[in-house]
Amino acid sequence: MARAGTTSSVFNAIAEPRRREIVDMLAFGDERDVTQLVLKLGLPQPAVSKHLGVLRKVGLVAVHKAGQRRLYRLNPQELKPVHDWIQNFERFWTDQLASIKEAAEQKAKQCAAHDRAASNHQPHSKEQDHGH
Amino acid sequence: MARAGTTSSVFNAIAEPRRREIVDMLAFGDERDVTQLVLKLGLPQPAVSKHLGVLRKVGLVAVHKAGQRRLYRLNPQELKPVHDWIQNFERFWTDQLASIKEAAEQKAKQCAAHDRAASNHQPHSKEQDHGH
DNA sequence: TTGATATATTCCCATAACGGAATATACTCG
DNA sequence: CGAGTATATTCCGTTATGGGAATATATCAA
Structure with a gap:
């Protein structure tokens, strides 16, 4: 058996520091488009889009189109399992x-x-x- | 750049469900030897030892010898960064x-x-x- | 339409995971 | 000493990563 995929659980998704940074940037409830995240992260745009894809698959973020932008927003409730576990x-x-x-x-x-x-x-x- | 190693951070270490199970088993402050963990996890002993190796490297558990057994105990303070992050x-x-x-x-x-x-x-x- | 901008997708590669199997190490007992 | 138990380590193969580079898709603007 190989290593579990990053989309196999929220725990795996947030193991990656860049993805935690993305989550942090959306923590205020603001919506951000991909370009904003690219600028803050200093990563190439395709890399950011791929991280966002992972976060999308585990349900941690939601998107909606606004013109040619995609606005991402946090889905905080998906973090609750992590909270519940660590709370112990x-x-x-x-x-x-x-x-x-x-x-x-x-x-x-x-x-x-x-x-x-x-x-x-x-x-x-x-x-x-x-x-x- | 490849995926970050499991020992690169506590976040990566606890991404693996079996390792979280191990941490849970040590949550009461009890010390457990490897055989106990093997029995509870239903994994082959080498696999468990490898997981314990990861947890050791990130400092989440500490060992001490007791005869031919190795008693593992939780190092809970290493979980605090996870708590601090999720607390936000x-x-x-x-x-x-x-x-x-x-x-x-x-x-x-x-x-x-x-x-x-x-x-x-x-x-x-x-x-x-x-x-x- | 043509061109520009915003985002996602695909292909590639070096890296490393996880479990299986076998083996090595360490300690205990007789 | 040798046999037995407890644990760790090594090698293997399948799988998936994350970034780079190039490209595809979608939308706007003139």
């Missing part, structure tokens, strides 16, 4: 208690490892917990 | 006003499209600028 880990950097607990558990493990490694040395009490 | 779009599904506004704008566009499609019926003035 938010506590690790949001919840003080959780992170303190994490750190404590980790320190406990490291100390255990140290003790084991240093058990042929002098078992000095290194338990100076600086707190916070 | 949270308002779209959190803020009621914003989503209502979005829906309204979209409906307006659809109506415009309808009007245009139906304009071969009655020659209506097509220059109805909705002023958005």
